[in-house]
Amino acid sequence: MLRHALSCAFLAMLALMAPAPTAAYDFRQLIEFSPSKYASGDAFCEAWLNACRTYKPKDPNLFYVDSLCRPGDYQGSHTNTEALASCVFEKSVAVGVAEELGVEII
Secondary structure (H helix, E strand, C coil): CCHHHHHHHHHHHHHHHHHCCCCCCCCCCEEEEECCCCCCCCHHHHHHHHHHCCCCCCCCCEEEEEEEEEECCCCCCCCEEEEEEEEEEECHHHHHHHHHHHHCCC
């Protein structure tokens, strides 16, 4: 009986220590590119990443967050004609929130 109670207590403690679920966002898009323009998937991805990092959005409040490029589709096939790529920019609303609260960002 005591062994059962200790087992239950141990399992309850493990459940409390389990990490909370988190949200994951996948911004990848399947991109088709011409092998006559890019010698390989790696060459395309290098061009994609450079273009994303240096992209200047029309909205000056957007800022670069992250970029990713991996040759091939979701199964890793077609590495010379397709890539999974993302280019993420975000708009910060911190200034608006700070103004609403009457505080200053320093």
